[in-house]
Amino acid sequence: MENSRGLIFAGIYLIVMLGLFFGCFFWAVKKRLGKHPLGLDIRLQRQAGEHLRKEWEEMIESFFARMPLFLMAPWAAMFVASKLLRHFSKAAPEAVLVGILACAVAAFIVALRWMLKLTDRILNLRLGWFGERVVADQLETIKSKGYEVFHDVPCIGGSGPFNLDHVVVGQGIVVVVETKTRRKPKNVKDNHKVSYNGDKLCWPWGQSTQELEQVLRNSAWLKKELKTHLNLDVKVRPALTIPGWFVTGGPPQAPVLVVGYKLLPQFILQRFPRELTDAQTELVARHLRKLSSDLDYGAL
Known part of the structure; x- marks a missing residue:
């Protein structure tokens, strides 16, 4: 029961802090901006590799957005596995521990492959852009x-x-x-x-x-x-x-x-x-x- 309350409190805390952060961020940006000195109808010519540059930037943002999920994946797998194995398994504690660790390793491998695939895409985009x-x-x-x-x-x-x-x-x-x-x-x-x-x-x-x-x-x-x-x-x-x-x-x-x-x-x-x-x-x-x-x- 106390664990559930702790998780609920942590979730509420995270939501509130994220809301405060983004609220302050957008307020500061809006306050900083004055009247735009150039016409918003101006259109610039594209530079070489423009679409590759843009996609590369999007992939970099995606990489950092995925990083917390990558770090949390083994711990989340261990948490879920421990709850399930302790409630539904009658195996010895040692076997339960091995099962929990196996789930953590599997989650780590899947998350690592996910990140490496994205990294490979980022490197290829940068190479193509530079070329x-x-x-x-x-x-x-x-x-x-x-x-x-x-x-x-x-x-x-x-x-x-x-x-x-x-x-x-x-x-x-x-x-x-x-x-x-x-x-x-x-x-x-x-x-x-x-x-x-x-x-x-x-x-x-x-x-x-x-x-x-x-x-x-x-x-x-x-x-x-x-x-x-x-x-x-x-x-x-x-x-x-x-x-x-x-x-x-x-x-x-x-x-x-x-x-x-x-x-x-x-x-x-x-x-x-x-x-x-x-x-x-x-x-x-x-x-x-x-x-x-x-x-x-x-x-x-």
């Missing part, structure tokens, strides 16, 4: 040549929302660039090399086509988007870059340009012939500015 920023910095070098570069362009497809990592527009061409940042395997010969034969990518661990298929789908989506909204038949060029890897690209007639990120600007300047007029190029750039300028103050 997109590296490629974006490299693409900055072609802006002086009359090109505009748009990052993390939001799109809506048949299977839901997705993003174009980078779109290069200028000098009569449009190029969609997909960035894939992969970790290198350990203890594998030539673990830093990836090659493209015009049909598939050859990694140290095997072959794949999904990266190529993705950038081809993205290019087709943008082509359809420009046709729908601008009534322009634009040949959107697909390109794939893999930061940190030694990339052997395919032949010039390959459907996708696959190249290392340091050589990407050079290949964009030299590989693709001019196909749009200056006026058409400006229309495409204007539409992409509109698509990629969707960040308001609350989205940062």
Whole structure:
């Protein structure tokens, strides 16, 4: 009976303290804020990896939100197991203790796997985000040549929302660039090399086509988007870059340009012939500015 009263008191105390904390927090924030100095209708252009950054921040928040549950899981399992085993089991005290400890260990393992899975996701998001920023910095070098570069362009497809990592527009061409940042395997010969034969990518661990298929789908989506909204038949060029890897690209007639990120600007300047007029190029750039300028103050 006393244990039940103690738990009830602890629960009430926790609820009251949390209510006071959040009440004081929001009061302080509201008091601190004055009139907003900028118009709330301002929309910023997306930076490289914007959606990855946002998801990474959400995963970090989720990690710290889960931490108390992770720490409490073994104790909660021990508490429940002790109550059940003592009331419903006629086993010896030693056996009951072993059962309680087994439940605690099982709960710890389940909670640990739960946290490790989230940690792996956080690390992958950060790596992908950094890779997109590296490629974006490299693409900055072609802006002086009359090109505009748009990052993390939001799109809506048949299977839901997705993003174009980078779109290069200028000098009569449009190029969609997909960035894939992969970790290198350990203890594998030539673990830093990836090659493209015009049909598939050859990694140290095997072959794949999904990266190529993705950038081809993205290019087709943008082509359809420009046709729908601008009534322009634009040949959107697909390109794939893999930061940190030694990339052997395919032949010039390959459907996708696959190249290392340091050589990407050079290949964009030299590989693709001019196909749009200056006026058409400006229309495409204007539409992409509109698509990629969707960040308001609350989205940062």
